[in-house]
Amino acid sequence: MSETTPNAAVTDNGEADKISSSHASVVQPVTPSNPTKVDETASPAMPPTKLPVYKRAWAKLGLSPIVFMIMFKPAVAATIAMAIYQRQEVAANYLNFGYLIIIVSITTVPILPRGKFLLNLFLSLFLTCFAAAMVLLGQYAGIKARQHTTDPSAPVGGYNSSASVVNAIFLMINIFGINVLRAARPAFSIPSIQYTVFVMVGFVYGPQEPTEAASQRFLKEVLYSFLTGQAISAAVCLFVIPVSSRKxxxxxxxxxxxxxxxxxxxxxxxxxxxxxxxxxxxxxxSQQSANNGKDKLELAHxxxxxxxxxxxxxxxxxxxxxxxxxxxxxxxxxEIxxxxxxxxxxxxxxxxxxxxxxxxxxxxxxxxxxxxxxxxxxxxxxxPKSVTGVSPQSVLDNEQNEWxxxxxxxxxxxxxxxxxxxxxxxxxxxxxxxxxxxxxxxxxxxxxxxxxxxxxxxxxxxxxxxxxxxxxxxxxxxxxxxxxxxxxxxxxxxxxxxxxxxxxxPPVSEQDNTNxxxxxxxxxxxxxxxxxxxxxxxxxxxxxxxxxxxxxxxxxxxxxxxxxxxxxFPAARTVIKIIKGLIDGSDPTPDILSFDQVDGSGQTIELGDSFNTPKDPEHLPPKNLWQSLGNYLRAVPRFLGSAPVSFGVRVTIAVMCIGIVAYLKNTNAFFIKQRVVWCLVMTSVGMNPTSGSAVWNLFGNLTFTIFGMVGSFINWYIVDQKTAGVIVFFFLFMMFYFYFAARYPRFLTCIVAGALTHVLIIGYQLQVRVIGLQIATATGQPFYPIYELGPYRLLTVGAGVLVGYIWTIFPVPISEASVLRRDLGRSLFLLANYLSSVTATLDQRLAESDEDGENANLLSHHGHKLDKMRNKVLGKQQALINSMRQNLAFLAFEPRLGGDFPKKTYEALIDEAQSVTNYLTIIAYASASFPTANRTSTWLSTFTTSRIQNQSDSHKITSLLALLSASITNAQPLPPYLKAPEGFRLSDEILEAGTGVLDLANVDEPGFRAVAVVEVAQRCVVDSTEKIVRLVRELVGEVDFSYRVVGGSRNEDTESVSGGEV
Structure with a gap:
């Protein structure tokens, strides 16, 4: 099938991929070919045809082909994993860990498009193998510690404190490392879930392994379970309703x-x-309102x-x-x-x-x-009053008729x-x-x-x-x-x-009579x-x-x-970029050269500081090899002080608050019997860097876990506990869960938590039937009937998300409000960078349109670099604005102490930042036509030579945005007497000179309309900047020592001028 012929699963604007992103949204374009559109040629007297009941129900539920695909594929993968385990020959390879096959088949996410899935599968396989190596190393070290601290004549098994300590240390290191990686590299978010499950299962049961042979047998069962689950998920993704990234x-x-x-x-x-x-x-x-035209105006508005x-x-x-x-x-x-x-x-x-x-x-x-x-x-x-208040009706009518x-x-x-x-x-x-x-x-x-x-x-x-x-x-x-x-x-x-x-x-002699x-x-x-x-x-x-x-x-x-x-096939350069991006998280776009450009004629373009490596206010550039080596060594403390490391430490502490129970002599047996390991999993996976999303996860996970427990009871008893019936209804319940995941992707994490609870309960019950009670209890876990196992699962999940929430807000809460303020400061600074780059682009393109030969080629080469840098800043700005809007949505779930959060002010600031970004993008887009316009007409060249290049106003706005960024980031008041410049317009100097370059007679000249668009956008940038200054002043205040005496016996207020000048 041609990849350019979208099937039913992707014609709905590519929604097959929306599950991979929490920001994805369903877009329904309005098109004339929309089959649901009512025929406008139908007779108005004919009543509309009523659809059959099943079609109306189908439409009401929103069961589009893409929704059905998202429901069907995970359910198929989970059902296959559960069904194959019912054979003794298969179960013999996995024994007590067969339920992990089902979990892994779901968490490998078979609904992703082929390209994304294969990348996710590669990372999952890599982390699974790495986790197996770490578990083998940790258990080996634990076994050696047991041997060195146990009398040779003593029994081999039993509790050993040295083995427990070694496994606990390895667990802490691995949980810390994977959560740092998860926070620093978003591509590892899904594979990190499987890594977390693997190392937790491995190191929780590690202290019980008495010999290396037992450890290797244990590791083989867990590893086979993971690889089988990933293989099933891969088969479902690639062969059941296949969807490629190209489609x-x-x-x-x-x-x-x-x-x-x-x-x-x-x-x-x-x-x-x-x-x-x-x-x-x-x-x-105002006049129409006064003349009883209010209703008409309201209808028009x-x-x-x-x-x-x-x-x-x-x-x-x-x-x-x-x-x-x-x-x-x-x-x-x-994609291949x-x-x-x-x-x-x-x-x-x-x-x-x-x-x-x-x-x-x-x-x-x-x-x-x-x-x-x-x-x-x-x-x-x-x-003027003569216009706004008492203009004749004929003038008003003429104004409206003209428009x-x-x-x-x-x-x-x-x-x-x-x-x-x-x-x-x-x-x-x-x-x-x-x-x-x-x-x-x-x-x-x-x-x-x-x-x-x-x-x-x-x-x-x-x-x-x-x-x-x-x-x-x-x-x-x-x-x-x-x-x-x-x-x-x-x-x-x-x-x-x-x-x-x-x-x-008008002429000076007529100015006195001017209306x-x-x-x-x-x-x-x-x-x-x-x-x-x-x-x-x-x-x-x-x-x-x-x-x-x-x-x-x-x-x-x-x-x-x-x-x-x-x-x-992808080019070799593309493959290299993929690997490079996974390793260092860098942008796949080509690097910007950090040195001045010199052409063959010896002419030079001196690049600004933004093209070079950012300066360090505490260190001069290195002068020798030892100083260069010191720069690399300084990266270590910088890394340890980063936000991902801070998040990794929080998660590690939260996990070990409960995990320590598995390594103490008096509580080890309780931890194993009550399956508390899944409490650790929920703590690690459910934690988020901010408290607003933590509250969301707390209530969401608890709610859907209850649904999963109740659903497992219905699944088990509705078919009288018959295995075949349980598997069939398990498939239907999985489709039910992922229906809500498809329709409401915002609840994805919580819905998956509920589905996994269902899997753990039903999977364990069927697993015991296959391998027998003796093998099922060999790990120290007693058998519980389903009506007891369900509540235990609910308690472990509830305890896990609760502990995760506590360590999100303690000891220092990382609140949505603080993250939002920090991101807003970064956004304003990026906006200053974007404004500066757009201004430089505008001047470069005007200069390029006025040059020819080698100078034009040199400017054009520099313009390409400037475009790359500008687009990179724009991409970061758009991502940051989307992140801030998401944080605003989570603010409703954040507990507040003290006064209310100024949500409306932040919303207004984000909207104005978006407006400035949009108008600057339009300026950059409109100015792209300048070099081309100069080849077909001399008007733009005349305009450029008539214009005095004065960037002081635009530079003032850039400086102003940088000041606003520092003020909001550091929560410090604004400097006094701060205001936005009145405007920076391309045409000011030319209008004041009185030349005819901007006359409407030139309206058809190439570049004339582009200049007009730039003028409009510049005016809007200034207006939005004024609003941003006012809004930031509302949040942080201003350095102002003036005072005003209000009230008393005086009829007028008395104000003192600030003592800033002597």
Whole structure:
């Protein structure tokens, strides 16, 4: 089967992989081809057809193919593991540890896509073998300690304190090591569970092993159980409803492109609703409200809000899919497969999808921009009284009609191009074989004609992509002409006069007779034109990105890639990156060179400090070999003071609080009899670095463990304890558990805890039936009937998660609030870095557009490095913002002492940080067109030479964000008199110079719209920074020794100026 033909398990936006991440979400794109959509051509008089009961129940339960797959595969693996153990020939190889086969078959996670599963399986096998070696070494050392401290004439067995101490030390070392690894390398999270179970079982029973032969026999049984469980899980993953990482990637690609179609239509609806925005009626709202127009305004505002909510929802779906694609493309490129696309093809396709996502998702910022532009204090513009209070009704009507006319013509242009883009996206899906081509030849011919009809006939032998490019350029030229005509009719000559400072001024002799309303109307019109240019540029950029996707699809058809399938292997470089990433956790992207760049002509680019190794304020760079060696030695204390080591120490102490019972003479027998080892497992696996998630795990694990115990009772007694019936109902119960895991992935850990409780109870009962009571009790564990074993399991799990919770909040609680504050400080510092890199990128691209020859090549080479560094910072920022949102969700479960947590303030700060990140990304994206624009026109070069490069304002914002980061991280008040600069705009110097470079006559020049987009985004960055300053000041305060006397006999307050100056 071609890996580019998504089956039912992955067409739902690649949800087959959502179980692997706690942040995964189900995305349902809105598409015209959605089969559940009601036929709009049906007669309204006909009542809707009522679905059968079973179909309604199926839809209500959400039993999609992907949900069924997540339910079915773990249940099959667990049932196979349980069923094969019922034969004596099989059970003889595992004896008392046969139940571990079932547990391992589940924890190897057979529902993962093939690429992720094989990586997880490799790590699990490696850690299992390493655990076996450690257990063998520890038990060997314990046996030698027993021999050296026991009289030769004494019995071989029995309790020995020396053997117990040795095994306890080995247990502590291994628990510490695996939890440090789990905290430092997320890829080891799932394999670490199996390692934890192995070493705990091995070292808990280790003190009982009297000889090396007994130890090796014990180790063989445990090791065989683990390897068998992993083999069963591998067979189920690879042969039962197989899902490759490539299928997941292409399924998500299908969902991404379909969601783009829905988002474009939501954008068109929003453009039509702009006539109801506050920017449309900044002057008339208050007057209409006073003239009994309140209901009408509320209805209009409601319609606008609904359209915006739909646009925002579609954008969030697209961004969610983009995040999933970013994660899954790595595994798709690494996978050995038989299909159409090579590794480089997948990489190129992902880059094209990223280029589509930025402008399309940026369209959702229009509502936020219109609200920002409406604010009366925006950019220090205030509406004069003659306009805001007593303007004639004719002026108000004229203001509204102008905006309605502009929105209407924009909507018409958008409707035309969005229809073409919708057809183009469908064309891409068909060419790449992501959806079946259900059109017959006649329909196909009709569709080909659809895109070519309109303004003039198609050229002879013109390809689909050429036709699309012509339509896109026609749209750009027509809109440029329309906007220029609209502005000319109103006497506007520039779109950049959005402040009173840069509004058009009449001659000096006429200034006394100037009406303030004229200036304000110019500013308002410029702001409205800015929004239209912003929308049109992003739509045009999205169109060009979709055109690139069409050309890519056509190229793959022409070069034969889509004609046949072939075996595809990852490149050697990719394999090396995988191994390197597992070892040091480094980013697989190429390293940035840390030295200045010199070309053949001797010209040099001096790189800033951010390109080099971070400086150490306590140490100068090493000057000799001994000092260089000292830097490596200093890594040891730095590692021991790291957060992963701190977490490992907490887990080790928590485990040994209970584990010590297994190594004391008076309590050893009790520990073994009551199976307390599973209490240790739950303590280790259930602990998390923060207390909010610890509370969640505490109640979640207890709740689902109760469900697992009750479910095991029903499973056992409903079939009158018959083995065959128990196994059949065991399969159904496993499907039941994993149904909730598929539908509610947030509860995954807790649900798995409940399922494992069910496995331990039922598995043990059937195991005793197979091997007999004598062998089952040979390890010192008495046999309990199921009605006694169930409560014991519940108590061990409850004690384990309770101890884990105690050691999460004691002695120093690592609360969600403290982690959130720390992460917010890091986010603001990353934001400062991102702003600085975007500013450098903007200047570099403007300089590159103004250079030629060797200088341009040198700047271009530096630009590639700058892009890599900027994208790396952006990836870290997005991951940190997602982490902060997750921590906010867990705050509800965190116990609070003292006052309430300022959750709303933190939410606002995170939202503003996200806004700044989004607008900076748009700036970087818009400026990417500068070098290309300079090759086709001289306008951008003229603009660059007319601009005085003054970065002081942007540098002030970077410094400001760094100060805010330090203040929030260290919980210290802000410096006094701190405020954001009024703005840093590309056009300020040119407007003040009075040149005609920014006149609307140049609106069709390459780069003009991009500059307008950068201006809008810069203004929003400044506005969001002001909000961040205000919010941080609310949290930490400010160094301020001024005072104010309030009340008393005086009618006015008296304020003293702070004594900061003498």
């Amino acid at each position: 997941v990637f292409f399924g998500e690609t299908t969902g991404f492109l379909q969601t783009c179609r829905g988002l474009l239509k939501a954008q068109l609806s929003f453009v039509e609703a702009l006539k109801h925005s506050r920017l449309c009626k900044p002057i008339i709202e 409601k319609a606008y809000t609904e359209k915006f909510a739909a646009l925002k929802s579609a954008t969030m779906s697209l961004l969610g899919l983009g995040a999933k694609l970013r994660e899954d493309v790595l595994f798709a490129k690494r 497969a038989f299909g159409h696309f090579r590794e480089t093809d997948i990489h190129d396709l992902h880059q094209i999808l990223r280029n589509i996502m930025i402008p399309i998702s940026g369209l959702s910022t229009i509502a936020d921009i219109s609200e920002r532009m409406h604010l009366p204090n925006s950019n220090n513009v205030s509406m 309605l006319e502009l929105v209407h013509t924009t909507g018409i242009g958008f409707e035309t191009v969005i229809q073409v883009l919708d057809e183009s996206l469908e064309h891409i899906l068909i060419l790449l074989k992501l959806i079946p081509d259900k059109r017959n030849k006649k329909a196909a011919a009709s569709n080909e004609a659809d895109i070519e009809k309109g303004e003039g006939p198609a050229e002879v032998n013109e390809s689909y992509s050429d036709t699309l490019e012509r339509k896109i350029e026609d749209f750009r030229k027509k809109r440029s002409k329309d906007l220029h005509s609209w502005a000319e009719e109103r006497g506007l000559d520039s779109v950049f006069r959005t402040t009173a400072k840069h509004a058009m001024r 303030p309303a004229t200036t304000e109307r110019e500013i308002l019109a410029s702001k409205r034109l800015h929004i239209i240019l912003y929308m049109e540029y992003l739509l045009y950029s999205a169109s060009r990105a979709i055109l690139a996707a069409v050309r890519f699809a056509e190229l793959k058809v022409e070069d034969g890639t889509m004609a046949k399938q072939r075996f595809v």
